[in-house]
Amino acid sequence: MNLTLLAPILILVALSIVIILAGLFLKTKQKINLGYLTILGILASLAIVVKNGFIPAQYLFYNTLVIDTLSQFFNMVFLIVAILVAIASLKYYENNPNQDEYYSLLLLGTVGMMIVGSSSDLITLFVGFELASLSTYVLAGFDKKDPRSLEAALKYFIIGAISSGILLFGMSLVYGITGSTNLAVIFSTLSTSSAASLAVIFLIAGFGFKMALVPFHMWAPDTYEGAPTPITALLAAGSKKMAFIAAFRVFMIALIAVKTDWFLVFAVLAVISMTLGNVVAIVQKSVKRMLAYSSIAHAGYIAIAFVVVAYSLENAQLENAQFALAGGILHVLSHGIMKAGAFIAVALVGYMVLSDKKGPALDHIDSYSGLGKRAPITALMLTLLLFALAGIPPTFGFYSKFVLFLSAIRADLLWLAIVAVLNSALSVYYYAKVFMTMYWGEPTGGRIKESMPYVTAMVIAVILIMVLGIYPEPIYNWAISSAGALLGG
Amino acid sequence: MFPYISVLLAVLLVGAVITFLTRTREQARVVAVITTWIGFGITLIMALKYDPALGLKNFEESYTWIPSIGIGYHVGVDGVGFPMALLTTLVSAFCAVYAWGEKLRPNQFFGLLVLMDLALTGVFVSLDFFLFYIFWELTLIPMFFLIGIWGGPRKDYSAIKFLIYTHVASVIMLLGIFAMFYFNFKATGVYTFDIVALLNAYQALPLEPFWKNFIFAALLFGFLVKMPAVPFHTWLPDAHVEAPTIGSILLAGVLLKMGGYGLFRFLLPMIPNASNLFIYVIAVFGIVSIWYSAVAALAQKDIKKLVAFSSIGHMGFISLGVAASIAIGAEIPRIFAQTGAMFQLFSHGIVTSVLFGSAGVIEHHTGTRIIEDLGGLTKKMPRFAFLMVAGFFASLGLPGMSGFIAEFSILVGSYPQLPIFVIIAVTSIPVVAGYHLWAVQRAMFGPYNEHLGNITDVTWYEFAALAMWVFLIILLGIYPMPIFDMMNSTATYFVGSVLPTGGIVP
Secondary structure, three states, rough: HHHHHHHHHHHHHHHHHHHHHHHHHOOHHHHHHHHHHHHHHHHHHHHHHHOOOOOOEEEEOOOEEEEEEEHHHHHHHHHHHHHHHHHHHHHHHHHOOHHHHHHHHHHHHHHHHHHHHOOOHHHHHHHHHHHHHHHHHHHHHHOOHHHHHHHHHHHHHHHHHHHHHHHHHHHHHHHHHOOOOEEEHHHHHOOOHHHHHHHHHHHHHHHHHHHOOOOOOOOOHHHHHHOOOOHHHHHHHHHHHHHHHHHHHHHHHHHOOOOOOOHHHHHHHHHHHHHHHHHHOOOOEEEEHHHHHHHHHHHHHHHHHHHHHHHHOOOOOOHHHHHHHHHHHHHHHHHHHHHHHHHHHHHHHHHHHHHHHOOOOOOOOOHOOOHHOOOHHHHHHHHHHHHHHOOOOOOOOHHHHHHHHHHHHHOOOOHHHHHHHHHHHHHHHHHHHHHHHHHOOOOOOOOOOOHHHHHHHHHHHHEEEEEHHHHHHHHHHHHHHHHHHHHHO | OOOOHHHHHHHHHHHHHOOOOOOHHHHHHHEEEEHHHHHHHHHHHHHHHOOHHHHHHEEEEEEEHHHHHHHEEEEEEEHHHHHHHHHHHHHHHHHHHHHOOOOOOOOHHHHHHHHHHHHHHHHEOOOOOHHHHHHHHOOOOHHHHHHHHHHOOOOHHHHHHHHHHHHHHHHHHHHHHHHHHHHHHHOOOOOEEHHHHHHHHHHOOOOOHHHHHHHHHHHHHHHHHOOOOOOOOHHHHHHHHHHHHHHHHHHHHHHHHHHHHHHHHHHHHHHOOOOOOHHHHHHHHHHHHHHHHHHHHOOOEEEHHHHHHHEEEEEHHHHHHHHHHOOOOOOOHHHHHHHHHHHHHHHHHHHHHHHHHHHHHHHHHHOOOOOOHHHHHHHHOOOHHHHHHHEEEEEEEOOOOOHHHHHHHHHHOOOOOOOHHHHHHHHOOHHHHHHHHHHHHHHHOOOOHHHOOOOOOOOHHHHHHHHHHHHHHHHHOOOHHHHHHHHHHHHHHHHHHOOOOOEEEE
16 A cells, blocks of 8 residues: 555644644744644645646555545645635634634645545545534634624534435445445446435435535525635635535446436536526625625536536547536636635735724625725735636636536537526626726725735635636646546546 | 737737836836837738738747647738738727826726737737637726726716626627537547638538527627627617727727627638528628617717717628628629728728717817717817818718728629618618718807817827828728728638628529
């Protein structure tokens, strides 16, 4: 067994233990160093993951973990999001005496996501899921004096627990049918039956909650709005993507093995998710809530990958299934970076409105009035990130949508592509409202000092989005070979 | 060969970035003027080196970019694209002079102007759909901000309507592009977004009628909204009324040309394989635009809105010319109609710049654009009156000016193929002349309206910019050959090789 392949996970686990122990001995003022340590650790981990990006699949721990291009790709997504969140948190929790616990939980949450991304067994997958969920439940309620944060955590916890139950029930049905929790064994033994269909329905519902697809989305806006903003970034950009990788791994098997018309189920979920997300986002006054609904819409876009894959497999177009899956994977990455960056910008605005006290509610759109003059860097970065979310070229957000929508046309699903592009065009409306407020609203206060950590995190996100948008070749190749790894196996 | 186009794009990109970074108004406007004039200079050099016999091989550059899905950096110009690129750099360069007096956020203003120049030039030189679409969408952003920050009272509504309306049209067009990509891939097994390759594939492939029409209709919709043709025009008057003068000039002068350019670059080569019905569709859109805009312009109180409607009418002539050049008939009139339509694109670009520039001068100097509140401006602004009246005459099609050449060629060239449509179009001419003359008469002549107080004549930079445009209008009205020949050779190629038989007998 080659433990160096697990090094990225092991580094983070060790680091989280070190941090929580060191926290016992450090004064609050010194604890910020733990934040820097966290960032360094994640960077090291990211470097290893990227270096081993293209490796043939290797199974570890008696076939419960698999390290292949797909798992490496998603590990990269989680690590990039974690690093952005950690950088922004340096300032957000600068004087918090419990910083050590915060960073430790952040690392453990990331580890959970990485385990989900690398699991080839339902039990490992579930354990990883729970590790990530438990860490993020606590993180969502980390501002324990703020009732909104508590409400967010409670809602998230209750819904999370129920959905875990549903998921587990689906998994137990699968186990009952096949007698194994190993995905490869399930793949070879599962066949069409009513019990299998029932299992898939439970799995769809369970993952649907985690992915925040309509109609399983109710918790998401409240939780995203109430949670501390850097954690919102982690939830929307990281833990939601964990559900996607889990669903990719599990459903590909179910889809290939259980030959039913699943594509229509996913099509309905995708269409109502993006439509409802976009329509409801239009009327939001809170930017944070608006971004929460936009992330539901984006979950709908990613779900297009499921639709097209299901449809292509039914029609034996393996190449297009791979293409669509690559589009979904790319959109997971691009949405992760964009959303993390955008929420960090929101965190910065909230932070600075807090410092001048008299503004409207922290994340209300009016706080953004005249931001172009008050905080020019933040305004510019947020504008670029919102352009990317809206799918305006030449950003990476455009490229990933480009591949996704193209795959829908290739699969002969014209109606789906039309719904998707019209939705994408509709979303421009509410994003545009934000930069309209920022650039031609009257400033509500003086110039603001934009703190370094936030700006660094946003600039990293924007640079990634632009560079990957202008030269997507390497990342596309990675995504397509990840998709190949999944469909081939 | 020297990469003229890449150098041009690079100069504009660098210039835009530098302009955004400048600190003072002085720096911003100097950088912007220098950049746009260098751009104009480069296109002038290209004009001297342009070889009509080469077609799209002129200044061609082709590199792979994202080979895994067949995207390349492919640029080149022919008799359709090059005059448009020339028009873009020309209008932008004059605009930079015209805007010399801008005081509000000058670095952003001039930066957006140069960015607009870049995006529009990019649209006209791209020969890869991915690259083309990037530039096509990039044009929206500077215009959105120009309207939004420097616009009038209802700027929020207008800016967002402009953005959403044209963006929807763009994404529909994108679906058409996807479908072309897919069918080409299905037939050949090659991923490519190359414009020439896909257009050839569209002609060569046996497509199902549904997809054939879908692709054509999706692209047509994208272009008709951009032009705009009635009834997809409602974003335009709103955008114009609220846009700052420079925004209006770029919008009417160049941005609308993207729609007309699209008809020539993409739809003409596709016609032989598309449904014949589309010839009528395009012609009807043209006629409706011509008449509707003429009648609507008569009723306008705001001089800028009047000018905006006149633009819609002029674009209608282009649709008519395009339809005539693909309908069945003799080769000579079809070439003539097509060349006229291309020339109209160029000519309208400079004519409408003068009109919007004049409306801007009136607004800056008198504080109003309502025609009834003006009157007798010639007495206070004699130098301005000369330029403005020249612009209005050019717009109504006075012989000796560029607009006449264009519309005359379109009408003469269209008559053999589409006689009824031409007759309907010709009958609109008195109305068109009427609203132009009536507006000039009320605004410029008669007794001076004393409510306006003491106003000054045009500033030197406004005068310089307007005078250059007027000079070009007259020059091209008397001697259109440099540009007309360029277009003529491309039109001859289209009509002769791409569409030898034409469409149906009307």
